[in-house]
Amino acid sequence: MTTPLRVRFAPSPTGSLHVGGARTALFNWLAARHAKGTFILRMEDTDRERSTPESEAEILRVLQWLGLDWDEGPFRQSDRDDLYRDCIGRLKEAGAVYAAWETAEELDAMRAEARANKQAPVVRGRRDWTADEIAGFEAEGRTPVWRFAVPLPGETAIEDMIRGTVTYDHAQIEDFVVARSDGTPTYNLAAAVDDMDMGINRVIRGEDHLSNTPKQMLVIRALGAEPPQYAHVPLILGTDKKRLSKRHGAASVEELEADGFLPQPVRNALVLLGWSYDDKTTTFTLEELIEKFDVTRVSKSPAVFDLKKLEVMSGRYLRALDPDAFADDLMGFLESSGYLADKGDGAADLAHRSAPLVQRKLSRLNEYDRLAGWMFHPLEFEDDAWAFLAGDVKHAIQSVGGGLGRIEVLDEFTVDNIKDALSDQLHVLGMTAREFLEPQRIAITGTTISTGIYESLELIGRDEAVARYRSTLGRLAESWQGGDA
């Protein structure tokens, strides 16, 4: 009978959730759901300086946006001080830690000397202070830190689920601080105690924690417990192969959301960073991920985060959506991003009706404006669009005028009728499709990239369409007279 899996995601609330953190959260969540275990959320806010409630709230919000619900928590280390103090007390009683009175200068000197001698720069505090010396320190108001007495000689081996056995010689591990001079616990103490106290039996976290692991294992064992299983996942890099950070752009999930990516493709892209199911499958539904995810299949080497690939996945996902579902997602994005806010009364309705026209053209929801933004304001020409018309004004007038002549007399202003009418005119003029149709697009949208021409015409209606055509013709005429006459 195996014990139920208990995993946790333990971010420090010192900023928004990064792609790397999000992937770690995803891996943990998937492991929990796969095994029908428990996913616990814990805020590691022992750094009082940098931790903020805003950051915590943002992380929670993003986790929910990603669909990663937690079963227990969020716990905060700042609420658990009694537990840590109790454990530190137990370590003192067991003689596993000792008071260290060295000053920062003495420590620096110690490490500098070791480094100069090409030795590991580890601190081993003095443990033979005399009662007089201690009394002296206390008289000055000095308080000691408590260091873990790393057993020497010795070694600690991590049986990592991803990397195999990784062994650390205790000679390389310094007597790390577990309690600061103000009595508060350090990360290595708090994390170890929490994992133990919360019954975490598998720790899935970034490789940057690999070197800390033996310290935490030592603490847990000194407290009389067995360490959990560990799985250290490789880091995520930016395109320059450096650890992913803000300067790589769109490195936070918050930014991805703002850029118009939906949770599903983001999850899909994230999970494939370091994990694969086989040599072919590249898209998974959430259910498939839960069913197939296995942390032992996570690769050992770091992965570069490629926004372009996310974009491709996102585009495919959007196109495959049921039209109604797509419209809902689009409207949700447009509303939450405030896009519709200053667009007037009919904007939401117009946007909703335009959804089918953009569905197969977008890879990100925030590309909507590029494609359909023209609908929300009076006709104005983008430079390259105007250049297309102005390049051959006579031809442009012929095309636009020809188009106008056909559509203004249409009884029923439907896509089919519009298409027939314009196709017919195209043949009458004997132009190529691009020669004739591109001016129609520009005449009503003012841009060269937009929703489809016939659909766009139908959407705005004959009156608006005719008005835009005339406006375009007017400007073309001005240009003609002022031009090469």
Place this chain on the structure above:
RNA sequence: GGCGCAUUCGUCUAGGGGCCUAGGACGCUGCCCUCUCACGGCGGUAACACGGGUUCAAAUCCCGUAUGCGCUACCA
């Protein structure tokens, strides 16, 4: 400097001694489709970091080198 981890197409990866003249995906690129852009379809391009071993046989195992990254705090 010390210790640790890693290294397959530009990128994400499959592969775990013979199935590999190394597979897939994205990118890039050629062609087709076509009422712009896009979408879609069919091809192509491109990799086992290097050097030694072990073995009948190595991308796969071992050693070394190089490179990258991580840790090296009274940060997490």
